[in-house]
């Protein structure tokens with residue numbers, strides 16, 4: 001980007017930020033401002049319930065990109081009390097970019113297991129999703145699998161996966177480094193690359209479509225996409241993709257399946273800390289957990305909250321209990337390795 005263009009983009013970003021800052025009440029009693037990377041259909045029902053129960057009004061800005069950057073630009077005048085996002089990589093980025101503040105709450109600590117919240121209390125998970133193998137019902141007969149095994153030459157030309165640099169894959173690869181070490185993971189990544197049916201690309205669902213069409217036999221994807229395909233009335237052909245595969249939860253007999261999260265942080269300069277905390281504690285509670293996880297076919301982060309029937313139909317599984325704090329440390333290295341092995345080439 002040229003200097004002029006960068007300046008231009010920055011000026012626009014600041015202008016947008018200032019407009020938003022003036023649009024959202026900076027400090028209003030009985031209100032709480034949320035920046036959400038998560039889509040309206042997922043979070044609005046939660047906010048409606050929260051408003052009904054507490055009388056506190058939730059103002060939301062939705063965007064699929066740029067909210068963290070916006071909070072950095074806004075600095076001390078940021079109206080954001082709470083930021084909602086997905087992925088340990090992005091939660092950790094929010095924490096390390098200095099836009100989050102530590103929250104010391106007994107409610108959050110007791111509702112959210114330590115593996116799924118920041119050791120320094122800056123981010124907290126709300127839902128979990130497993131990164132699993134979608135296997136062709138027709139062409140794959142084994143009913144269990146390990147991540148390690150994906151590098152075995154028996155899968156040569158049979159695996160489909162999205163970009164190695166996508167946050168979902170970086171989370172998985174970072175968990176491999178955390179569990180198996182750097183050297184072994186590099187070898188594994190080379191082996192996985194050698195087994196790919198085609199250049200990585202497309203979203204998670206596109207990989208499952210490729211299993212359906214016969215281009216590959218197994219794909220890596222997050223669990224909730226199974227629900228999204230099974231219930232897709234807008235693009236009903238996706239039901240056929242889902243019908244063609246079964247979910248295998250990798251490493252079920254060893255350390256368990258890699259899980260990632262969606263979560264939240266409290267804005268560093270939250271103008272209304274009490275209301276922000278009230279909302280965060282509500283989101284970690286039983287009712288919100290059931291609603292939130294149910295809407296996107298995810299797993300509640302709070303132990304003991306029932307899974308939806310559809311999610312339960314995919315089977316029980318053991319989650320790798322390594323702390324996401326540990327996984328987050330290795331994401332930059334995982335990203336480096338992806339380039340090193342030419343994973344996306």
Ligand SMILES: [Fe+2]
Pocket residue numbers: 222
């Ligand atoms: Fe996703």
